[in-house]
Amino acid sequence: MKSTEEVFEILKGRFGDAISELVTGQPAESYFSVSPKEINKICFYLRDTEELLFDNLMNLSGVDDDNGEKKTAEDGSFTTFGGTLSVFYHLESTSLKHKVTIRVSVPRETPELESVAEVWRCADWHEREAYDLIGFNFLNHPDLRRILMPYDWEAGHPLRKDYKNPEFYQGMKVPY
């Protein structure tokens, strides 16, 4: 059993600057941040190292951090510039019975990070969902298509804070 702090120290010793910002003492679980370009390497290490053995990706979810600069239009809608979007990874080791939470933040304008679908196969659909609803670009993903919204949905990614729903889709009126 390793605590988040211990996992953080192990990774810090091995990967250095790619690991940062350990957040503890919150009501929710502790987490630390990982660089978007190295998340797949680090996940391989987390899965295969003897003392960690994180064999289960319990969940992968996307968050719009809503920390950019907002420009409000006349109709009350707003567009966000700058700030970050984040992906959270919840890992578990079924043999060693420990868990860890990892955060990867990417800039809103270029939300690119490495895919972990090669590390845990279940990440494939989770990443497709995060791409569909928030709009992350998972590099080296085997099949990065929309999974929930229609394939020809052109209005963007609905769970972004500055998302605007279209008037029409395929000739059907969308608003109430």
Next chain:
Amino acid sequence: MGLLDKQLNDGNIVITKVEDLLNWARLSSVWQVGFGLACCAIEMMATSASHYDFDRFGVIPRPSPRQSDVIIISGTVTLKMALRVKRLYEQMPDPKYVISMGSCSNCGGPYWEHGYHVLKGVDRVIPVDVYVPGCPPRPEALLEGLLKLQEKIRNESIVKKSA
């Protein structure tokens, strides 16, 4: 009604209007498309099962829209599904009927404001004959909806075009 309330006094001859006979045959065997969308579909299946027994009104789920007379839109119609619902409806032979079951398919239901993915009422893509309110409607409510549909069919005319 014509057929049933006439006394069979003249041996085995029954006198009725062709229109009444056709309507009676039609309303007594409204076969539905075996198709469900969301939680309303669970109530619809309960209505089909032995306790409420849809079959006593002549409603049998058919595995193909080409053999069906009525499509019960039982649940949330997403924009992605709306195109498929429309295609199913178009594949049904005339005369065909639509029962919109539950708030979602009536008007978008709880998704009316923030449901970026939900069609706000199935009547935006196909014409609806009977709306059944509820979230989800109880089997009794769906049965009432079916009786309303039967009433509508009973008053149809082969001369006048139906709505």
